[in-house]
Amino acid sequence: MAQFPLEGYRVIDFGSAWAVPQMTHIAADMGAEVIKVESHLRVDYGRVAKVAVPKGVSVKTPADLAAFDPDQLETSPVFHIMNRDKRAITVDFTKPRGAELLRELCRKSDIVADNFTPGVLDKYGLGYKALKALKPDIIVVSLCFAGHTGPLKNTRGYAPIITALGGTDSLVGYHDEVNPCALRFAYGDHVSAIYGAYAMLAALVYRNRTGKGQYIDISEWEATLSLLGEPLMDYIMNKRVQRPRGNRVPNMAPHGFYPCKGDYQWVSIAVKTEKEWSSFCKAMLNPPWSKEARFSDLRSRLQNQDALDKLVGEWTKNYTPYEATEILQEVGVAAAPFMISKDQYHDPHFQARGTFVNVTHPKSGPEVLYGVPWRLSDTPGEVRSSGPLLGGDNEYVFKGLLNVSDEEYNRLIEEKVIF
Amino acid sequence: MAEQLLSGLKVVECGNFISAAHCAKMMADLGAEVVKVEEPGAGDESREYGPFPDDIPHPERSGLYLYLNANKLGITLNIKTATGQRILKELLKDTDVFVENNPAKLMKEWELDYARLKKINPRLIMTSITPYGQTGPYKDYKAYAINCCAVGGVSQITGHHWREPLTMPVSLGHYQAAIAAAGATMVALLARDVIGHGQQVDISEAEVWATYHVGFGVTKYTGGAGDGLTKGYLGGGMTYPAGRLIPCKDGYIALVAPQLKQWLKFLELMGTPDWTKDPRYRDRHAMQDDYPEEVDALLTPWFLERTKKEIFDICEKNAIPFAPMYDMADEVNDPHLKAREFFVTVDREEVGKLEYPGAPYKLHDAPWALKRPAPLLGEHDEEIYCKRLGYTRGDLTALERAGII
Numbered sequence: 121m122a123q124f125p126l127e128g129y130r131v132i133d134f135g136s137a138w139a140v141p142q143m144t145h146i147a148a149d150m151g152a153e154v155i156k157v158e159s160h161l162r163v164d165y166g167r168v169a170k171v172a173v174p175k176g177v178s179v180k181t182p183a184d185l186a187a188f189d190p191d192q193l194e195t196s197p198v199f200h201i202m203n204r205d206k207r208a209i210t211v212d213f214t215k216p217r218g219a220e221l222l223r224e225l226c227r228k229s230d231i232v233a234d235n236f237t238p239g240v241l242d243k244y245g246l247g248y249k250a251l252k253a254l255k256p257d258i259i260v261v262s263l264c265f266a267g268h269t270g271p272l273k274n275t276r277g278y279a280p281i282i283t284a285l286g287g288t289d290s291l292v293g294y295h296d297e298v299n300p301c302a303l304r305f306a307y308g309d310h311v312s313a314i315y316g317a318y319a320m321l322a323a324l325v326y327r328n329r330t331g332k333g334q335y336i337d338i339s340e341w342e343a344t345l346s347l348l349g350e351p352l353m354d355y356i357m358n359k360r361v362q363r364p365r366g367n368r369v370p371n372m373a374p375h376g377f378y379p380c381k382g383d384y385q386w387v388s389i390a391v392k393t394e395k396e397w398s399s400f401c402k403a404m405l406n407p408p409w410s411k412e413a414r415f416s417d418l419r420s421r422l423q424n425q426d427a428l429d430k431l432v433g434e435w436t437k438n439y440t441p442y443e444a445t446e447i448l449q450e451v452g453v454a455a456a457p458f459m460i461s462k463d464q465y466h467d468p469h470f471q472a473r474g475t476f477v478n479v480t481h482p483k484s485g486p487e488v489l490y491g492v493p494w495r496l497s498d499t500p501g502e503v504r505s506s507g508p509l510l511g512g513d514n515e516y517v518f519k520g521l522l523n524v525s526d527e528e529y530n531r532l533i534e535e536k537v538i539f
Numbered sequence: 540m541a542e543q544l545l546s547g548l549k550v551v552e553c554g555n556f557i558s559a560a561h562c563a564k565m566m567a568d569l570g571a572e573v574v575k576v577e578e579p580g581a582g583d584e585s586r587e588y589g590p591f592p593d594d595i596p597h598p599e600r601s602g603l604y605l606y607l608n609a610n611k612l613g614i615t616l617n618i619k620t621a622t623g624q625r626i627l628k629e630l631l632k633d634t635d636v637f638v639e640n641n642p643a644k645l646m647k648e649w650e651l652d653y654a655r656l657k658k659i660n661p662r663l664i665m666t667s668i669t670p671y672g673q674t675g676p677y678k679d680y681k682a683y684a685i686n687c688c689a690v691g692g693v694s695q696i697t698g699h700h701w702r703e704p705l706t707m708p709v710s711l712g713h714y715q716a717a718i719a720a721a722g723a724t725m726v727a728l729l730a731r732d733v734i735g736h737g738q739q740v741d742i743s744e745a746e747v748w749a750t751y752h753v754g755f756g757v758t759k760y761t762g763g764a765g766d767g768l769t770k771g772y773l774g775g776g777m778t779y780p781a782g783r784l785i786p787c788k789d790g791y792i793a794l795v796a797p798q799l800k801q802w803l804k805f806l807e808l809m810g811t812p813d814w815t816k817d818p819r820y821r822d823r824h825a826m827q828d829d830y831p832e833e834v835d836a837l838l839t840p841w842f843l844e845r846t847k848k849e850i851f852d853i854c855e856k857n858a859i860p861f862a863p864m865y866d867m868a869d870e871v872n873d874p875h876l877k878a879r880e881f882f883v884t885v886d887r888e889e890v891g892k893l894e895y896p897g898a899p900y901k902l903h904d905a906p907w908a909l910k911r912p913a914p915l916l917g918e919h920d921e922e923i924y925c926k927r928l929g930y931t932r933g934d935l936t937a938l939e940r941a942g943i944i
Contacts, residue, residue: 122730122733122734125726125727125729125730125733125734126726126729142751146722150726197755197758197759197762197764198755198758200758201754201755201758248903266875266879267879267901268901269878269879269901270875270876270878270879271874271875271878272875273875275855275860275862276860278795278797278860279782279795280772280781280782280783280793280794280795281793281795281860281861281862283793284784284791284792284793284862284863284864284865285793285862285863285864285865286865287865287866287867287869287870288708288711289784289791289793289864290864290865290866290867291708291709292697292705292707292708293705294698294699294702294705299784299786299791300784300791300864301697301698301699301705301784302782302783302784302793302864303697303782304696304697304768304771304772304773304774304782305693305696305697305752305753305768305772305773306773307752310751310752311715311718313751314715314718314719314722314747314751315718315899315900316900317722318565318718318721318722318725319900319902321722321725321726321729322544322545322569322725323544323902324725324729325544325545325548325725325728325729326543326544326545326905328729328732329547330542332904332905333904334544334902334903334904334905335902335903335904336900336901336902336903337900337901337902337903338899338900338901339879339899339900339901341876342876342879342881342897342898342899342900343899343900345870345876345881345896345899346896346897346898346899347711347714348709348867348870348896349602349603349606349607349895349896350590350602350603350606350709350710351709351867352606352867352870352871352895352896353590353602353603353605353606353893353895354589354590354602354867355867355868355870355871356602356871356893356894356895357590357591357592357602357890357893358590358592358593358594359868360590361866361867361868362866362867363866364708365708366705367685367703367705367706369685370589371588372683375683375685376685376703377685377689377694377703377704377705377706379703384700384769386689386703386704387689388685388686388688388689388694388706390682390683390684390685390686392683449680449681452681453681454680454681454682454683454686455686456677456680456682456686456687456689456690456745457689457690458689458694458695458704459689459690459691459692459695460692460695460756460766460767460768460769461692461695461753461756461757461759461760461766461767461768462760462766462767463767464690464692464749464756464757465757465760465761467690468675468676469671469675469676469677469690470675470746470749472674472675472676473672473674473675473743473746475746475749475750476754476757476761487758487761487762488757488758488761488762489754489758490749490750490751490754490757490758491750493719493742493743493746493747493749493750493751494719494722494723494726494740494742495672495673495723495740495741495742495743496723496726496727496730496738496739496740496741497653497738497739497740497741498730498734498736498738499726499727499730499733499734499738501726
């Protein structure tokens, strides 16, 4: 049994922030050697994301950043999550020797991933064309907001923009409010990361079969939009623009979050079939209102949802979310507690599955990261280490993998090429 | 047709609605052969879901079904019966990947669990997608998309914190599970070359939300930085504006400005109004975390005077990363997506020529392609049962009469 099925593969990660780092950590968890490329002029955004600048302090230059406790760049939780199991080097590829060393590193690798705006890596001889010339079967994954072609290709893809321009935000909101609610997590980045991981690994399958590489151009816009087939088809077929439906769906009632005992406590309930409805009524001990004609079938329940939701809420408020869930699951009704992060961490199901794992970071100490949600029975992978230190693997990569002499190595540090 | 990434891969798909179908679709779109197995009679549930042209339900005209199941061969088979289970096993003998999203309890009852299937085909990879996974106290819990969002923790950060939480729209959780399942299946394929046999891939929809999307919340909680992600973008700590949505003349604009210079440039474009000199509106952290709606209201008048296009143009010219919120009409008509050839037109019996969303990524040498439309119910029964498994037409008639196909 090989616990780490991607052992032996090497990935060079030029990414920053969420999407590409997350995409490559997926491979790292499975045993691939992922080498993250940064420089003191350009650290991964995740390292600084948690830095709250005190009043009166400027961080306009690298010197300003360095004036902070340098460990600030090492202790960002978000950086650790996205970059666990990786190695990291610092090199300035705008300097010719830096670019040359990176080209050599890519030649010895299987996959190169980046999320630069189109043209940046090409400028320094690190684009697909240059790399393919050195290593014909190289797999390059370039991920950016709008892709590498088209009139909007230079649009910067911060997470809120992905879900706005990508159409998802137009569907998020309450059924009874005028304005949509923007998503408040980096949904578009995560979708792109998982899609990118799939495409990257499918390219490996292809390479193993045919010996050929691949250039994969991922647009975060297209990745997130491609999941909106349902409302897209409604417009394509019927010229109808779907708006937010809140917690309502066309084929289930009751359906929503119902208030429970305690402060901001909720249980999610979804009733689809008539069998589930009668089980639900039974679990509530068949209150008289449940026998009314206006709730007798799905169609009438959908027509009277406001009243229905109110009445269901009067039942749920007597229970905690876990109690309501247990009562309803007992009779085969889909119910589940609304959870915040704290609830998830302590939840018996996530605990039993080991969804969240303990790691130790050399500067931050013990921390909890999410584990490996791709559960393969025979080759499960594992989270072994937290985020890498800035330039922590410089010696291993430059001297060990690229055979740079001690003398040149020291000179390159002085010249700020390895920097 | 040029060689595609997964040409030659044999996939069988069993289940209902979205997660198994989208996972298998991802492989079909890269050239894998996917045989979709549907229950005779009604077929996949997505056939009755819609949307339908002119809102008239018809099992061969459901937009969701058509989108999810292009590029696949379709057969009918009643796997609730012993005969159906036996026939499925015949099919699985010569299959690489079996994608399914049935409850684990039922798969065991139907004797189609992995422990049994691996005996008939040791190289089979079984990719099982469920709400909570194959193990754990909730493994047999019933759940729909909203429940997975609840347990998955995304509802804590969706909606307003002053009223009930929101589920993610249009069953997006099912798609997350599908994409994760497809990726994990690729790992299993690569692993197969190393260990010489298949394995089971266990994907839980709630777990996919809880890890990739909001897993950072647990890291924050265990690090002593708050119990959850209820308020603000990413649960707080960002600078205004982060994920604000401001109404404009003909829609909404999404605002984000991680760099101070981007924000200052925008204020300059607005004519640096007096309120920007008030110290209350110079602390971007407080503005974002404590009173964002107040600042939104101050910005709104400038936005209401301008259209989405006008604002987007001004921002692009000035390197300000604001962008319009697009709805589905905007998407289908967008010039950039047209230039990328994102939408693909397919002609299909019963609905005629329709556009469909296309590739989520561009592959230069082994392209993504929409080669055939979604199958009619049982369209390839003869091709698979007769040509491949050696049944006669007489056998098929008998099976049909018995309700097996």
